[in-house]
Amino acid sequence: MIEGVGDELLDxxxxxxxxxxLGEQVEGYVARSRETEIKVFGGEVESLSSAETSGxxxxxxxxxxxxxxxxxxxxxxxxAATVDEARDNAAFGAPDEHAGLAGLADVSGTERPxxxxxxxxLLSVAPAGKVDLALAVExxxxxxxxxxxxxxxxxxxxxxxxxxxxNSLGVEGFSRRTGCSLYSSALAxxxxxxxTGFGFSAGRTVTDxxxxxxxMNAAERATxxxxxxxxxxxxxxxxFDPLVTRSILALLGAALSGEAVLKGRSxxxxxxxxxxxxxSVTIIDDPTCGEAFGxxxxxxxxxxxxxxxxxxxxxxxxxxxxVYTARRDGSRTTGSAVRGYGSPPGVGARALAMSPGTLTPxxxxxxxxxxxxxxxxxxxxxxxxxxxxxxxVGAEGVxxxxxxxxxxxxxxxxxxxxxxxxxxxxxxxxxxxxxPGGAAGVTLLIADMTMSGA
Amino acid sequence: xxxxxxxxxxxxxxxxxxxxxxDEGRIEDMSSGRLVGAGVRVVRAGTTGYAHTTDLSESGLxxxxxxxxxxxxxxxxxxxxxxxARASATxxxxxxxxxxxxxxxxxxxxxxRADDAARAESDAIRQVTVTxxxxxxxxxxxxxxxxxxxxxxxxxxxxxxxxxxxxTGLQTGMEAPGGTVxxxxxxxxxxxxxxxxxxxxxxxxxxxxxxxxxxxSVVLKRGAGGVxxxxxxxxxxxxxxxxxxxSVFRGRVGEMVASPLVTLVxxxxxxxxxxxxxxxxxGTPSQRNVLIEDGVLTDYMWDLVRARKxxxxxxxxxxRETYQNLPMVRMTNTFLMPGVEDPEEIIRQTPNGLYCVxxxxxxxxxxxxxxxxxxxEAYMIENGVITEPVRGAQLIGxxxxxxxxxxxxxxxxxTWAGTxxxxxxxxxxxxxxxxxxxxxxxxxxxxx
Numbered sequence: 001m002i003e004g005v006g007d008e009l010l011d012x013x014x015x016x017x018x019x020x021x022l023g024e025q026v027e028g029y030v031a032r033s034r035e036t037e038i039k040v041f042g043g044e045v046e047s048l049s050s051a052e053t054s055g056x057x058x059x060x061x062x063x064x065x066x067x068x069x070x071x072x073x074x075x076x077x078x079x080a081a082t083v084d085e086a087r088d089n090a091a092f093g094a095p096d097e098h099a100g101l102a103g104l105a106d107v108s109g110t111e112r113p114x115x116x117x118x119x120x121x122l123l124s125v126a127p128a129g130k131v132d133l134a135l136a137v138e139x140x141x142x143x144x145x146x147x148x149x150x151x152x153x154x155x156x157x158x159x160x161x162x163x164x165x166x167n168s169l170g171v172e173g174f175s176r177r178t179g180c181s182l183y184s185s186a187l188a189x190x191x192x193x194x195x196t197g198f199g200f201s202a203g204r205t206v207t208d209x210x211x212x213x214x215x216m217n218a219a220e221r222a223t224x225x226x227x228x229x230x231x232x233x234x235x236x237x238x239x240f241d242p243l244v245t246r247s248i249l250a251l252l253g254a255a256l257s258g259e260a261v262l263k264g265r266s267x268x269x270x271x272x273x274x275x276x277x278x279x280s281v282t283i284i285d286d287p288t289c290g291e292a293f294g295x296x297x298x299x300x301x302x303x304x305x306x307x308x309x310x311x312x313x314x315x316x317x318x319x320x321x322x323v324y325t326a327r328r329d330g331s332r333t334t335g336s337a338v339r340g341y342g343s344p345p346g347v348g349a350r351a352l353a354m355s356p357g358t359l360t361p362x363x364x365x366x367x368x369x370x371x372x373x374x375x376x377x378x379x380x381x382x383x384x385x386x387x388x389x390x391x392x393v394g395a396e397g398v399x400x401x402x403x404x405x406x407x408x409x410x411x412x413x414x415x416x417x418x419x420x421x422x423x424x425x426x427x428x429x430x431x432x433x434x435x436p437g438g439a440a441g442v443t444l445l446i447a448d449m450t451m452s453g454a
Numbered sequence: 455x456x457x458x459x460x461x462x463x464x465x466x467x468x469x470x471x472x473x474x475x476x477d478e479g480r481i482e483d484m485s486s487g488r489l490v491g492a493g494v495r496v497v498r499a500g501t502t503g504y505a506h507t508t509d510l511s512e513s514g515l516x517x518x519x520x521x522x523x524x525x526x527x528x529x530x531x532x533x534x535x536x537x538x539a540r541a542s543a544t545x546x547x548x549x550x551x552x553x554x555x556x557x558x559x560x561x562x563x564x565x566x567r568a569d570d571a572a573r574a575e576s577d578a579i580r581q582v583t584v585t586x587x588x589x590x591x592x593x594x595x596x597x598x599x600x601x602x603x604x605x606x607x608x609x610x611x612x613x614x615x616x617x618x619x620x621x622t623g624l625q626t627g628m629e630a631p632g633g634t635v636x637x638x639x640x641x642x643x644x645x646x647x648x649x650x651x652x653x654x655x656x657x658x659x660x661x662x663x664x665x666x667x668x669x670x671s672v673v674l675k676r677g678a679g680g681v682x683x684x685x686x687x688x689x690x691x692x693x694x695x696x697x698x699x700x701s702v703f704r705g706r707v708g709e710m711v712a713s714p715l716v717t718l719v720x721x722x723x724x725x726x727x728x729x730x731x732x733x734x735x736x737g738t739p740s741q742r743n744v745l746i747e748d749g750v751l752t753d754y755m756w757d758l759v760r761a762r763k764x765x766x767x768x769x770x771x772x773x774r775e776t777y778q779n780l781p782m783v784r785m786t787n788t789f790l791m792p793g794v795e796d797p798e799e800i801i802r803q804t805p806n807g808l809y810c811v812x813x814x815x816x817x818x819x820x821x822x823x824x825x826x827x828x829x830x831e832a833y834m835i836e837n838g839v840i841t842e843p844v845r846g847a848q849l850i851g852x853x854x855x856x857x858x859x860x861x862x863x864x865x866x867x868x869t870w871a872g873t874x875x876x877x878x879x880x881x882x883x884x885x886x887x888x889x890x891x892x893x894x895x896x897x898x899x900x901x902x
Contacts, residue, residue, distance in 0.1 A: 041698060048525040049504035049780055051493075068485040073508040078488065085486045092562045094480035127525065152700040152821060187699060187821055194702070196821045230896070233668045263477060264581040264617055267624065342487060382814035382828025383848035383898075387617060387624045388659075390846035392898045394817070394826030411824055413848050413898020415667070452667035452850075452898035 117177035140215030173302035197221025242441025253349035292351035357428035366403035553588035595737035603737035627655030665847030665899030671807030677868025680885025712857035728871035789886030793863030797889035864889035
């Protein structure tokens with residue numbers, strides 16, 4: 001840890017932890033984030049918002065009962081009142097023998113990964129420089145293709161976030177990270193047709209951002225759909241764009257959470273050691289990988305993060321755990337507590353990735369005579385369930401015939417079930433790429449899904 | 455406050471929340487939250503600058519104002535002194551029992567009642583999660599037009615999520631009503647009723663077969679399909695999206711955009727409904743806005759900034775999640791007006807179709823009008839009779855196309871409470887509708 005960095009947050013968290021009375025366990029989780037958001041439209045800045053937010057979340061445990069309270073400020077008086085409120089709330093919790101904060105035993109045995117996730121450079125960029133990036137991505141999107149008639153939105157955003165967690169059992173942790181992104185949404189088509197497509201670029205600092213690539217992707221995704229029609233209902237193989245695979249992986253992450261499993265909310269309950277996926281499928285959560293956008297040295301309870309294999313060559317190996325779920329399960333925390341200051345820790349993946357295969361994306365598309373290439377899906381949360389495994393989402397994309405893009409399609413749903421899709425994986429591309437959203441993307445071929453249309 | 459700016463505004467917020475969660479039969483978490491702060495907005499020559507602070511002292515607010523002003527590339531210009539006039543706004547209704555006056559124990563007791571009721575429905579109910587939540591949100595808005603307005607918004611919600619296990623695996627059922635009311639919410643809703651609805655929904659899915667695929671007539675039960683209108687046309691009628699050429703309804707005011715049976719209203723004054731408030735988050739009094747009348751598009755929804763550009767008044771639709779966010783055009787309570795037909799007759803007149811009793815969330819691409827939304831409780835209609843339950847489907851369609859295909863509208867009505875997300879901000883909204891039929895929608899089921 002760099003000397004002096006995070007002292008103020010750590011001091012606030014230590015103050016909370018030190019207020020523990022005899023027989024109490026107390027934890028303070030303190031976060032501060034500085035954020036900028038710039039929206040441009042028609043070559044002009046539409047809005048520029050910049051602000052710093054901070055807050056504290058307090059857990060108090062008394063005789064196995066847990067109380068929680070939070071406040072969106074670090075004002076010492078309000079922080080003290082928040083501790084009292086959490087203590088008061090503890091009286092209403094049911095006693096639970098497994099309840100408890102992370103102890104020294106939970107944080108030992110695993111090295112805290114040494115990650116550089118903070119770029120001072122980002123903090124020194126003047127607002128004008130950020131405005132220029134947003135204007136540049138808008139202009140580049142318009143320029144990218146003659147069929148792009150407008151840019152629905154072009155945005156720059158960044159954050160610099162620091163968190164500290166300290167508890168009365170002696171656990172202390174601090175982490176910080178920066179990030180920024182550019183986003184553009186292209187409108188393509190003439191008077192009687194509109195198609196949209198987005199592109200983005202993200203990194204830890206502005207020099208990681210690629211304006212042209214974000215613009216090209218937005219234009220390409222919108223123009224690719226021009227002339228799209230609703231096809232007839234049929235069953236067919238489906239190729240997922242890496243962005244789509246990322247969203248599906250994130251959904252699987254919810255079912256691989258130890259909390260979901262012990263509370264009966266996962267399709268993977270009781271299936272450890274079984275073949276739940278095709279043998280080409282290996283899924284690992286690895287927040288110690290610095291390139292992942294969700295990389296972090298410690299979790300929301302101050303426990304070091306680590307590489308956790310979940311599905312290996314198709315076989316379900318284990319689940320993600322925080323301190324509480326691990327105690328219930330009789331295992332050890334995997335450092336997977338996720339939270340903001342406004343909620344007690346849950347369990348979640350930070351950097352979920354499917355191990356890449358050997359085929360290029362082009363070879364994946366060529367692996368079957370005909371398939372639907374899905375470039376975006378909608379309604380992921382209303383149409384899928386990590387509990388039942390049901391999967392039915394809206395889709396846009398292009399038919400692939402003999403390995404080449406053919407006619408574009410719209411207004412369809414694609415459906416199957418998540419367990420079946422995992423078993424139906426035919427090929428994993430070699431193009432694994434980290435994406436924002438807690439998971440990596442990769443081109444994926446699924447043998448059989450139902451496409452519902454006309 | 456205004457330093458060479460066209461418009462300046464300060465928005466202050468003090469929000470207190472209480473949440474209690476029961477899971478696995480135990481009260482797992484009682485939590486309290488507090489959010490206090492102010493946001494300053496400065497508009498100059500079309501550019502909006504925004505900054506916010508938790509420091510509500512004069513110096514804290516001045517610093518935020520400077521930051522917002524710098525962001526709007528303001529500078530120079532003379533100071534403008536504005537006299538503030540307190541605006542009076544109609545309260546849609548009064549709150550009878552402030553949540554802060556009710557003990558935590560009474561709130562906690564509701565959870566166990568719901569848990570017992572859900573489990574009593576069947577041995578197949580394996581997990582029940584119950585959440586009680588109340589929020590008191592006091593806001594104050596002052597701007598350079600001389601406006602000074604305040605509101606005290608109280609909301610209460612109770613949610614039950616039940617999981618049933620059977621031959622088809624695990625199935626979930628959810629019911630989560632809410633209102634812009636205090637603890638009197640429980641005079642009209644009992645934890646037992648809410649729990650039974652959630653449990654029965656999960657149980658019905660256990661015996662449900664996978665939904666079919668392809669085009670079908672779809673009858674939406676009153677209240678269940680409000681989300682369709684929220685997604686399929688409400689978002690496209692938001693003036694900010696229209697202004698960005700991101701709406702299929704752009705340039706169509708005065709045109710027939712829906713079946714003549716359709717009258718669509720957004721009404722922030724709908725008493726006790728989840729999206730109700732006396733003022734919006736820019737201080738504009740809430741009002742009833744007719745968006746589509748007998749199939750003809752009459753107007754869009756507006757916030758202050760978009761309305762000023764057009765030289766018109768805001769429609770009271772400028773909302774924000776918290777003081778940390780810029781306001782934008784948002785819906786409040788959006789609903790389709792009842793018609794004249796007997797709801798049961800609508801089903802009888804449907805030879806072959808899908809009867810949707812509850813829908814999950816949805817999503818729309820406002821630029822194309824294409825939408826999807828998930829079905830959480832649905833049954834087949836065969837020869838005018840409701841038959842077996844189906845599960846695991848999503849409806850997909852195009853907003854303007856679907857509006858034109860509404861061919862029967864019932865005389866009943868109900869609303870549904872939800873959280874609407876736009877640009878990362880969530881605000882409470884309700885959506886409502888009478889029982890109605892869409893002659894043809896694409897059903898994306900999992901049946902092979």
